[in-house]
Amino acid sequence: MKNSRQHSTQEDRELTAFLQRHIDALLSSNSEPRPPCFHCGSVHVGIQGYRNALSGQRIPRFLCRTCNREFTRLHGTPLYGRHAQKMEALIPLLSQPISRAEVTAMLGIASMNIATKVKELRAWLLELDSTGKWETRVRLGGLPTAILPAQWQFEEAGAREDFELTRRLTAEFDEIHSTTGRAPACPYCASLKTYEQNRLPSQQFPAFRCTKCRKVFNRRTGTPFTLVRVKSLPRVRALIRYLSLPLPYSQLSEVFGVMDEQIMSWRELFEQVANRLQPDGSLSARIKLGVTPGPKTPCLFCARVGMARPFESRVWNCAGCGRLFSMRRVVVERSGRLEILNVHPDEAPDDALLDA
Incomplete structure (x- = not known):
């Protein structure tokens, strides 16, 4: 009613x-x-x-x-x-x-x-x-x-996957979650006198012991991924390619079947990893995921520009038409690289990757 x-x-x-x-x-x-x-x-x-x-x-x-x-x-x-x-x-x-x-x-x-x-x-x-x-x-x-198509102009249009960011974060992720290779240095005392223990059937990753401090650890110990659940790892790894694209959390949350807060949490993990790899912040600065409306952002419903007004946490309303303001964009993969198109989500091509 x-x-x-x-x-x-x-x-x-x-x-x-x-x-x-x-x-x-x-x-x-x-x-x-x-x-x-x-x-x-x-x-x-x-x-x-x-x-x-x-x-x-x-x-x-x-x-x-x-x-x-x-x-x-x-x-x-x-x-x-x-x-x-x-x-x-x-x-x-x-x-x-x-x-x-x-x-x-x-x-x-x-x-x-x-x-x-x-x-x-x-x-x-x-x-x-x-x-x-x-x-x-x-x-x-x-x-x-509308009878005549709107002339859309999205600031995010043309943004492409940052291959360097994807390469470095993927390599680091894969190394941390590797099940083979020599024993790493101890994350507690930095000693190189470590060895691999016999793996139990219940263990997802190889465990190591330090002969100096006697502590047991795995490659994830002391990294941002220490507490990430194993069943989430495939989705966490898949998110890497989208980190350099200016997309909203809500769009990725639907793609990966998790809450917005989970996407935010995973983004923060990779930001920490990037800062460990490049302490000056130059690598983490390439992460663009989590974009919010700006003064030139058009409403997807009425096309008015700069009308987004905060409504709730990470939620905006359009002051022009009263609808919720969406930052969803159309993403395609061209020549092995993700790219945002300058088209309305309702006009997405058949090869669009994200359900905008």
């Missing part, structure tokens, strides 16, 4: 009334005034009888005396071949900044069908009023339902 009340308060009743008035005219049983021929534009039109529209209304049929073709007032409009009731249910929602997924849940219409209907209604509004006054008041579905 709460959502229904919220949507109803955002309805543009003038837009709804404008469209409903024209729909009523299309479905009128009155044959006058006679419309020009839909096919050739001739005004020499006669009445050919009546027929039932899909929605059940009895509407007049017309016959063009110039091209000898039949038509109704519905030809060339969003109502042609459709049930008027379904279109009328959609109309009060047109002015509301809600997504196609929400409308799908409310009306039980497929998302792609909604996008098509909204685009057709936008085009019809421009035919009814060429000034665009009414068409610009349509907010349902955001820019993905």
Whole structure:
């Protein structure tokens, strides 16, 4: 009930009334005034009888005396071949900044069908009023339902995987988690007098003992990965390639099936590793994961720029349309390298790697 009340308060009743008035005219049983021929534009039109529209209304049929073709007032409009009731249910929602997924849940219409209907209604509004006054008041579905595609400009576009960062962090990760090789120096006393113990079946990694301080350890001891669970290691390693891309935690959390906080934690681990490899911070500075909106960041829903406002921790709202502000971007792999494209997530190519 709460959502229904919220949507109803955002309805543009003038837009709804404008469209409903024209729909009523299309479905009128009155044959006058006679419309020009839909096919050739001739005004020499006669009445050919009546027929039932899909929605059940009895509407007049017309016959063009110039091209000898039949038509109704519905030809060339969003109502042609459709049930008027379904279109009328959609109309009060047109002015509301809600997504196609929400409308799908409310009306039980497929998302792609909604996008098509909204685009057709936008085009019809421009035919009814060429000034665009009414068409610009349509907010349902955001820019993905716009007639003309938006010219997106993402600051993150063109960002590519940093091969040097990926190489060094992957090599360090693999060395720390190696199950072969000579015994490393003791992480407690730095002695090189260490040896490998007989591995127990329950041990995931080889254990070593220091003959100087007598302590037992493995290659992960004393590293940022000491407490990382073994079952998480494949995902942690896979994250390395994305560290140099300016992406939000939420996008990677869905890809790897973990919470945002977990992605943040793994990022911090690799930042520590990078600083151990390069104490001056030059290597960790290459990590870009965890981007937040800036003054030039467009809203993916309404395309307004610089409208992101803090809402909760790591969550922003768009001050323009009221929607949650998303930093999701389209990532592809080209010639073995990850890259962010300058396209809207709804227009992602088939080879996109991340479900933006």
